Amino acid sequence: MIEATFPLLGTAFVVLIVLPAFALLAKAGLVMLERDEAGGPLHGLNLRYVLLTGSSALPIAWLLSAGLHQAETGKSALACLLDHDTAELCFEPGYFALVLAAAIFASSIGVMRKHRGARASSTDAARALLRRVANIIASDAVLAGLHDRVVVTDDDGFALGTHGLLKPRVFIGTAFAARLSDEMLASALGHEAEHARALDPLRYLILQLALAVNPFGRFLLEPHAARWQAAREAHCDREAVILGAAPLPLADAIVRAARPGAREVVALGARDTAVLKFRIGMLLAFSERAPARCCHQGPSAFPVAFVLLLVALLLPHQTGTAALDVLHTGAEHALTYFWR
Amino acid sequence: MTFRLRPGKKGLALRLHDLEAAIMDVVWSKQLVSFAVSDVLAVLEKQRDIAYTTVMTTVARLYDKGLLGRERDGKRYLYSPKLTREEFLQSTAREVLEEAVGGHQAMAMLAEKVSEASAGELDELEALIQKRRGELDA
Numbered sequence: 001m002i003e004a005t006f007p008l009l010g011t012a013f014v015v016l017i018v019l020p021a022f023a024l025l026a027k028a029g030l031v032m033l034e035r036d037e038a039g040g041p042l043h044g045l046n047l048r049y050v051l052l053t054g055s056s057a058l059p060i061a062w063l064l065s066a067g068l069h070q071a072e073t074g075k076s077a078l079a080c081l082l083d084h085d086t087a088e089l090c091f092e093p094g095y096f097a098l099v100l101a102a103a104i105f106a107s108s109i110g111v112m113r114k115h116r117g118a119r120a121s122s123t124d125a126a127r128a129l130l131r132r133v134a135n136i137i138a139s140d141a142v143l144a145g146l147h148d149r150v151v152v153t154d155d156d157g158f159a160l161g162t163h164g165l166l167k168p169r170v171f172i173g174t175a176f177a178a179r180l181s182d183e184m185l186a187s188a189l190g191h192e193a194e195h196a197r198a199l200d201p202l203r204y205l206i207l208q209l210a211l212a213v214n215p216f217g218r219f220l221l222e223p224h225a226a227r228w229q230a231a232r233e234a235h236c237d238r239e240a241v242i243l244g245a246a247p248l249p250l251a252d253a254i255v256r257a258a259r260p261g262a263r264e265v266v267a268l269g270a271r272d273t274a275v276l277k278f279r280i281g282m283l284l285a286f287s288e289r290a291p292a293r294c295c296h297q298g299p300s301a302f303p304v305a306f307v308l309l310l311v312a313l314l315l316p317h318q319t320g321t322a323a324l325d326v327l328h329t330g331a332e333h334a335l336t337y338f339w340r
Numbered sequence: 341m342t343f344r345l346r347p348g349k350k351g352l353a354l355r356l357h358d359l360e361a362a363i364m365d366v367v368w369s370k371q372l373v374s375f376a377v378s379d380v381l382a383v384l385e386k387q388r389d390i391a392y393t394t395v396m397t398t399v400a401r402l403y404d405k406g407l408l409g410r411e412r413d414g415k416r417y418l419y420s421p422k423l424t425r426e427e428f429l430q431s432t433a434r435e436v437l438e439e440a441v442g443g444h445q446a447m448a449m450l451a452e453k454v455s456e457a458s459a460g461e462l463d464e465l466e467a468l469i470q471k472r473r474g475e476l477d478a
Contacts, residue, residue, distance in 0.1 A: 042430075161449040168448075188450055195448035204448060233451075248473050255465050257451040273458045276451065278429070280465050284472050285426035288368060 007095040009331035011103055016216055018059055023217025026055035030224045042235050046301040048228050049203065052221055053305065056210040058312045060104060066316035066324040067097030093324060104213045111208045118163075118171045121154040125174045133172065136186045142243045143186070146170055146193050152177075159257040160188055165205065168196040179256050187250035188257075190240035199302065200232065206305075230275040237279055238291050247286040254279060359398045362387075364407060368425040369475050374418045 029051045033044050071094030120126075129152045137143045137150070149169045159176040162168045170192045177185060195201070207225055211218040237254075241247050258276055316324070356364060366383045367375065377396045384390050399419060402408045407428070410417045454462070 159450060159453075163448075191450055192448070200448040233448075236448075248469055248476075251469050252466070254451045255462055255469070257449070258454050259459070259462050272452065273454050273461050276454065277461075277465065279451075280468070281429045282426065284468065285424065285429055287472055287476060288371070289424055289426060291426065 003092055003095070005335050006092045006328050006331045007099040009335060010096045010327050011099045013327060013331060014059075014063060014100060015103065015214075018063075019056060019214040020217035020220070022055040022059050023214055023220045026051045027220045027224065030221075034224070034227070042231055042238065045228060045231060045235060046304070048224070049207070049301050050305055050308065052225055052228060053206050053210040054308060055217070055221070056214045057206075057305075058308060060100070060213065061309055061312040062315060063100060063324065064097050065313045066321040067093040067100070069316045070094075070321055070324060071097065092328065093321075096328075107212045107215065108209050111205070111212045114208075118151075118153040118155045118158040118161075118173070120151045121174070123154055123174075126152040126154055129172065129174050129177050132177070132182070133185070133189070136182055136189065140186055140190075140244070142245075143189055143193055145197060146189060149196065150189075160192060160253075162192050162195040163201055165202045166199070168199060168201050170196060176257065180253055181249065183246055184249040184253040184256075187240060187245040187247075188253040190243060190245035191236045191250060194236040194239040194243075198236075200236075203232075203301065204229070230272075230278075233275075234279050234282060237283060238286075239293075241283070241286045242291055242293055247283040251280045251283040254283075357398075359390075359394070360402055360405075363395070363398055363402060364421070364425075364428075367408075367421050369472070372421070374420050376413075376416055376418055 030048055033048055033051075071091055130150065133150050133152070137146055149167075151169050151171045152174060153171055154174050156173065156175050158171060158173040160170070160172050162170050170189065172185075180188065207229070211221060211225060214221075237250060240250060254276065258273075362384065363380055366372070366380050370383065372379060377392065377399050380399065381390070381392055381395045384395060399408065403410050403419065407422060408419045409422050410419045412418075
């Protein structure tokens with residue numbers, strides 16, 4: 001039996017069977033959570049996020065850790081002995097971990113390329129906008145967290161967004177800002193401040209990566225991911241208003257940001273105006289009655305996700321790697337069966 | 341309380357018929373806590389030609405749907421909203437979010453661009469915001 005069998009077939013088995021199976025389990029959990037009428041669509045966002053990302057990240061972390069653990073300790077000796085009549089130089093689990101890591105890296109490249117921020121500008125218009133934004137931030141204590149975290153760009157195709165994984169910064173397009181009053185800009189910055197505070201660019205990137213590495217399971221999770229992201233944006237609107245942003249200027253800014261300019265690229269189809277209408281409807285309601293804090297969705301997802309990831313990484317070292325042996329022998333036997 | 345979503349409609353009209361939506365809009369924007377049919381009629385008459393019986397029938401239908409509560413006050417009923425506009429929107433939100441599709445960017449944006457086909461809808465949303473601003477100023 002050639003030594004490439006397990007690394008190649010095992011990786012294919014993970015991509016074709018294991019990850020879609022976990023996606024199916026996650027979907028079942030998400031359907032149940034979304035059916036829970038009690039809290040409304042803005043509740044349970046952290047748990048939904050853990051299901052969306054964990055269904056890919058946790059099995060991959062366990063498999064990589066188990067592969068490396070077997071290669072390091074020689075615990076795959078039995079499987080190698082059965083298939084190759086020798087336990088010597090049995091580094092197949094290590095190769096499996098390498099091939100799996102390479103497959104994950106390859107499928108992540110597209111997402112990483114898309115996750116580029118806009119270019120900072122230093123023209124007169126950009127400097128004037130920076131001064132304007134500095135005045136707005138100085139006059140609003142809630143926006144103090146954005147001090148030195150605002151970047152201005154002359155890129156006509158860019159309106160307003162938050163970029164940066166560990167130290168997020170708010171990027172503002174000069175053309176877009178020129179279409180907003182100070183009140184609209186302050187409210188919009190309040191929305192982005194919540195994104196920055198909750199490290200949303202990092203969350204969004206991890207979510208997109210989790211979907212990208214599961215090409216055969218992502219179709220099960222994409223609708224839930226889109227709903228999660230839409231609800232997350234609505235949550236940031238709500239938090240901004242609770243912290244003092246004016247709801248109607250924020251609604252105005254959102255509609256203006258959704259309107260493509262002459263050189264701007266249309267990113268989404270018309271169906272997503274439904275989400276836009278929901279957010280605007282919610283802000284119109286807030287203009288009548290201020291919202292109460294219903295469902296804090298701050299950075300608490302990160303500690304939970306970190307602990308789960310740590311458990312998945314440490315588990316093979318503590319409880320054994322029998323599942324990887326099953327995968328190993330299964331891949332070898334499958335090849336033998338089809339070879340005959 | 342169950343409502344059917346109405347394709348092609350937006351805001352309150354997504355789940356309510358036009359006159360039902362107009363009545364609830366009056367109730368919420370005027371912040372009517374306890375009102376008679378004639379109170380709603382007085383506002384609606386300024387906007388359109390409408391009969392008392394039409395408003396009465398529609399208000400009764402909103403009571404049947406669970407959006408309004410009522411208690412007898414002599415020969416008439418006094419109605420009150422059972423939900424705020426926000427609570428109603430929250431209950432509609434799940435259905436609206438069902439329409440969300442994939443393709444979101446891996447970055448946090450104030451709003452993603454929508455296609456030119458939706459320019460008219462964006463105009464209507466802007467008009468809605470201006471209308472509410474006018475109501476609040478008044």
